[in-house]
Amino acid sequence: MIRWSEIRQYPSAIVGLAIIFGFILLALYAVITIPYSEALERWRGGEAVVENNPRNARPTWVNWFNQENLPPTLILDSRELPETAISYTTISDDIEEKVITMSFDYEYASFVPELTFFIEADFIEKQPFVEIFWVTPNGEEIRAGEVTPGGQEIYRPTQDDRVMRRVEANSAEVGFFLDPSLAEPTPQKGTYQVRLVGLIFEEESDFEAKLVMYGAVHGIAGTDHLRRDISVALLWGTPIAMAFGLVAALVITAANMIIAATSVWYGGWVDSAIQRVTDVNLILPGLPLLILIGTLYSRSIWVILGMVIALNIFGGGVKTYRSIFLQTRELPYIEAAQAYGAGSRRIIFRYLIPRVIPLVIPALVTSVPAFVFTEATLALLGLGDPVLPTWGKVIENARSQGALFNGYYYWMLEPAVLMMLVGVGFSLVGFALDRIFNPKLREI
Amino acid sequence: MLKVDDLHVWYELKRFGLGHAGYVRAVDGVSFELNAGEAMACVGESGCGKSSLMKTILRLNKPTKGTIDFKGINVGELDGLDLRDYRSKVGFIQQDPFGALAPFMTIQQILEEPLIINGFTNAAERQSKIETIMEEVKLTPVEEILPKFPHMLSGGQQQRVVIARAMILEPDLLVADEPVSMLDASVRVEILKLLRNLQEKHNLAVIYITHDLSTVRYFSEYIFVMYAGQIVEFAPIKSLLENPTHPYTQALLEASGDPDAKNALEYKEIPPGEPPSLVNPPSGCRFHPRCKFAIKGKCDVDMPKPMPVVDGSNMAITGNKHVAACWLVEEEWKERAGLTN
Amino acid sequence: MNNNETTDLLRVRDLKLHFRVKSGAVQAVDGVNFDLPKNQATVILGESGCGKSSLAKAILRLLPKNVDHYSGEVFLNNQDIMKLSDEQFRKDIRWQRIAMVPQAALNSLNPVMRVGDQVAEPILLDGKLTKKEAMELALEKFDQVGVPADFLYRYAFELSGGMRQRVAIAMSLITEPEMVLLDEPTSALDVLTQANIMNLLKRFKAEKKASFILITHDIATSSELADNVAVMYAGQVVEVSDAHNFFTEPLHPYSKALMDSVPRLYGEMQPDFISGQPPSLLKPPTGCRFADRCPARFERCSDEPPVFNMSDGRKVKCWLHESDSVSAESNPDTWEEMYAKS
Incomplete structure (x- = not known):
């Protein structure tokens, strides 16, 4: 469906793919070199783990910008x-x-x-x-x-x-x-x-x-107020951010699409019911609900992911895709499929949905960073996972320790740069895919 | 084989999605019969109800009133597997070949779909059926075309794929909805000839829906003309062309001429106005507001029944197959009765 | 080639319009020549993909962004309008002197503007008339094309297809242009509506002395209006003829085949089709572009035929007519050189 030769015409897509590929390698590297239990232990901190780590040390790369080097440990x-x-x-x-x-x-x-x-x-x-x-x-x-x-x-x-x-x-x-x-x-x-x-x-x-x-400098990312090496959180935050973003984007997009197609195909009261549920869901205040869940039930990232998905299954996508399916439903090939006996389920999954995939894939790719940012936002609101190291947790710690007032800008900057790169990478690929799949959007 | 009796297809209009606001009487009392091996053309302008009639025969719509009888089955009441069985016996050829083919499927997938859906589980059997039908519609070389996507084929080839798909389940009845109107002049005839050959070879019954009278005579034996949801004239094609009786048929024939430089020199006599709303059709004959022969007090009051037309040459009934729903026919009969009495 | 002043309203000479696509240049219009005498209708006849719509774009300079090559001469009343700047062309020519009725009238009307305002728009743009005067003029045109006056205040979606087409025609006539370019004006319409529109155009030609270029693939409809016929095939005009001769006995084998493919209501003629497909405009064949599908091809066809002038004034681009022609025009390729010499 999509050829490399087409992607190659968009240098921006190559850059985006390289960034995404880099993150995937980083995630793999993190998971392979630091096993899950060790990552948790190193993030939990405690004297035995961090006795050799300085407190609030800058990353070693600050020495590149100083005339005289700061001492390492x-x-x-x-x-x-x-x-x-x-x-x-x-x-x-x-x-x-x-x-x-x-x-x-x-x-x-x-x-x-x-x-x-x-x-x-x-x-x-x-x-x-x-x-x-x-x-x-x-x-x-x-x-x-x-x-x-x-x-x-x-x-x-x-x-x-x-x-x-x-x-x-x-x-x-x-x-x-x-x-x-x-x-x-x-x-x-x-x-x-x-x-x-x-x-x-x-x-x-x-x-x-x-x-x-x-030392005044330590490692590639510095350390935090609990002498924890920030690089552990940045490294392990990568697979978590990728998993969170991709799972949320994929599940939500697929669910939105299937719900919208079902709504359009069956029409009548099914359509009305689905649309009303979506309307109600859209006016639900998502963030307060998440805070409620985080406070009362669990702040585990997987619970939060589940909630984010649950809140978005009947999300705005249902409305967008519905309007597309409404047009698709009228296409002659759908009528033909009915005429040779295709059932409703087959029409939805084999005829309606594939037709909008070209529109959906770019949107899906572009929406991945949004969910990565959602995780960070939630962490910043104190809903970060209590045990897992995530980028959002790093930012939250930096904020609560007044990193910027105390000159620990790297603490905030490092996870922020990683998130921006995720945003840039997925957006570049998404935009290029959009142009490849939907040639009408091209300028010429 | 196919017997349509007093078929009505009405769509309900709703006000703000709730209250009832009348009906669109898309098909309003249509009856005809079609035998195996016969081709019947249905001619009319857009909005005359021919598409609704077609969709109801394909059972994409349910009839509001009246029956469609296909080999003794009441099509209107079919459900579930019976409906699927019926649909497998009716092939459907659409107007826009590109739109009729799913753009994301290869020709192989497109032709395989009806077989998969209708329970052909053996892949080798499916493949041989696909290859046979492709040879038959002259989509060759088969191996080269199968992996292609529809947009890689020319308009004529796309329409052949559509025909192949309609034929692959070996239907008894073929519904062809303007099968050539989107094609270039030079391929139209080719596709029509192909359809004609298939029809003769497989002894198919064909309903050929078109707005273009000039293609009809190469394709079908009988023709009926629809106006505002009703059949206004039914005839063997030759008889209709030689002796168009209903004023609407006459207007259609007047409007669709053969290419001739003389055309540019004279104006055509076209009835004024546009087809009526199907929500609120005119009383009496539905054509009367546009008809220059309309008889006041008759045409605008009573709906004419179909009656056999008077043959101009020998005053005899034209094999009683040519009927028109027009009061003028009755007038003519009366006049003749007066003369003979 | 005679470039002296003529009485022809429009003369198109060696018009070329190529589009750049990924795999090369589509030679959509490749050296087209034809004339439009005053108060006549010239039909550009061709099948889909032969470049006839691109020809309309080239004449009106409505060019997409991916133009690869655009050249030639278009004389409107002996003025080469190709030499005008884009700004001048937009101001003085497009819609003021050459108007157009686009292919899909349904989509060419603005859905959020009353049709009366839309019809008046072209004359309001040059600012010479007040809104009131413009609306009066629009009303007059509505009357001429047979649209009731109260339709001025309706929106396009409230109109039937035939009415929309009439509105589009009214819009093209509002500036009193010297000629109107009609791009498939009736192909989406029903037969009766189609005949009505053709009647209307005929009346304009007779009563208002209007001149038309009618671009169509529909041969029967084209005969309703045509004084002259130019047949296009693969980006080139292969035959130019007066309507009478063309519809009785076309010269070019492609024209013949095209005429033979038309199903007839009357008569015993069995229609036939043209086998094969038109060549790709990305890489058109050298020599005659129809040769591959031509039943009468012979060895000369591997060279590109020049345009032969026949004794009755017809022109045909086919080697078969070399012997009975009175003169031959050089190939479009070398025509520029000849023009430079003269």
């Missing part, structure tokens, strides 16, 4: 260090000293936003005692804290008054990096060293340490 873990970085010294029969020396290069113009030590101790009765020393590139050594880890210990120097008194800055993150020679607070560049000196009081006990210097 740096993680130093004693378990991953070479053996030479760890030394043991026996001090007495019972006491052993373990020294972990971690060093890193810091070449960034801004300070680390957040710095946390995760110290994990293994002991029977006596806890190890760990001192932390911070050595800046110019050789200054700061006593960065003492920790007596009881199992898992999270130590934030900035919350330690003793440390804060030593560093003369608002936060440890600044104090540890501050270049004293400059008037403006600027971080020193060069090689830093972090030394953890631990005293172990039992033969069997030990400790390991991890230093996380949370």
Whole structure:
């Protein structure tokens, strides 16, 4: 029915198809690389999942626009260090000293936003005692804290008054990096060293340490206020948006068409009944109804999808298609089909509906983004799916966290761009299909 | 084989979709008989009721009054499978070949549809039937045409497809609604000859509906002329052309001449006005407001009954097959009776 | 070719109109020549797809957007109207001097405008008359075409097909044009209405000295009005003849076949059809375009025949008439060159 050679004449359609194809690949990529359960877990967040993620970090691509790079997240873990970085010294029969020396290069113009030590101790009765020393590139050594880890210990120097008194800055993150020679607070560049000196009081006990210097940038999409990687939501939002849009558009269009054809073909009271139901449905306030369902019943995206479909089955499409079918019904080939004995069902599905398919397919394709936007709108109204990551949820979070006031424009921008691309892609293809199927609409 | 008796087809008019506002008397008391192997032409202008008559014979409409009897079956009361069976025995050829073919189906699909619907489940049997009928209507080469869509064929070929579809169920009766009026002059004759051949070969009864008198004589034995829902004249075709009796028939013949340069030199005598409304037809003879022979007090009061016409040459009844519904015929009979008495 | 002043109202010379489509150029009108003497009717006769409607478009310069090639000369009273600018043509020629009755009168009338206003529209456009005067003129035309006066205030859908056609004719006559182009004026009408319309046109020709070009495929109807007949086939005029000779004995084999295909009410003639189909106008055959379907074809037919002038003034584009012709016109292709020389 439709040939590639025809589509090829519309460069816009090629662009649109490429965009749609890109989204399909993205959706497949998301579903394959991040299994459903993992996606849910990563979106639910919680310490174990997001302990290495910074809070409200920008996407790494902002560095392309900055003269000096913002620091990404740096993680130093004693378990991953070479053996030479760890030394043991026996001090007495019972006491052993373990020294972990971690060093890193810091070449960034801004300070680390957040710095946390995760110290994990293994002991029977006596806890190890760990001192932390911070050595800046110019050789200054700061006593960065003492920790007596009881199992898992999270130590934030900035919350330690003793440390804060030593560093003369608002936060440890600044104090540890501050270049004293400059008037403006600027971080020193060069090689830093972090030394953890631990005293172990039992033969069997030990400790390991991890230093996380949370970055100002993280991943391709940044992170949100709950340290969740936004890219997970963007990635997994793709199959959900595609499924939502396509299922809604397909089911609604097909239902509208079948209902309209039935209405026209049987006429009489069937037609009247269907038209009255449609009239009533059209004046029903859809959004408040959806909010009601979302509040009282379920906010699951599939329930919402079902409701959107249910509210649109007797939608405006029934009216539009009815007027087309009214003309189609009068065509001689329908009369001929009756004359050779075709029944009503066959006439509806084999003779009436195929005739309007060329008109319907472009409309269907063009309506897909509308349903993607519907999902976003509902999410923005607080009806987003509670567990699934969707584009709408991302926008809703960004809005509720005042992303734009706080300069987290990417948070809002990324899902918005994806939605716009969906809109553009499907519209371009839809318009081209319209011209291919309905040549009378062409300019010449 | 087909017997139409006092057929009325009225459509109800509704005011604002509710209240009754009268009837459109599309067909108002039509009777005729058609035997197997006979072709009958039905001639009239648009709105004379010929399409309604045709649709009722095809049972796309239900008769309001009167009966259609097809081989002893009362067509008006058929339902369900019986109706499908009846429809499979009546072929239908439409005016606009392109409109009559679903544009999204291939010729193969188009010709297969009637077979599928009427229970031919064997695909090979269907295929052989399709090929046979295509050969018969000269749609060749078959393999080349089958996968095509209607718009890829010429008007003549499209009409052949329509004919093939009408013939594929081997009907006994063929209803042809202006089968050639949308075609070019050069193909018209070809299609008419094809229909004639099919009719003779399969001993078909044919109802040929047309507004064009000039094609009638090549195609049918009998002709009836309809005006405002009624038959005004019925005759063997030759008799009608030689001795048109009803003033309306005369006007039709006057209006449709053969090509001749002399035509440009003289005006034609055409009755004034237009056909009457079928909601409120005139009393008496429906043609009387336009008829220059109308007899005051008679034609505008009483509806004329069909009566055998007086043959001009030998004063004898023309094999009693030529009848006209016109008071003038009665006058003529009276005059002759007066003369002979 | 004689380009001296003539008394012919319209002379069309080598008119070409090609349309661009995806697969090439449709040569819908390809070098058409014919004349329309004053107060006469010339019938352009042809089957669907022969380019006759495109010829009407070309004469009235009602061109679609996909025109590929548009050339030739159209002399209206010895003035080459092809040389006028589009603006001038629109203002001075179209509807002022050449009016048209379009093919489907049903659809050519504006459904939301009273028919009286529509008929008056062409004269109101040039702003010389007041609305009242224009309506008076419209009423006069309605009277002439036999439409009752109260129809002025009706809408098109309230009129029967015949009445609509009369209104369309009234609309074409309102500007008192020198000629009227009728494109299939009666093909959608019933026989009686058709005959009435033809009577009306005949009366206009006789009483008002009107000149018509009648474009039709209906041979019997064409004979009602024709003084001259030009037969078109595959974008070209193959025969130009006076009506009497044409309807008694057409010259071109295509004209003959066409005449033979007309079913007759009287007489013993059995109609016959023309086998085959007209050639594609995308790639018309070289040589005679009818040759493939012609019963009388011979070897010369592979060359394009020139137009032969017959002794009785008829013109025919067929090699069969080479011997009995008095002169031959060169092929349209080389005609431009000859014109350049003279």
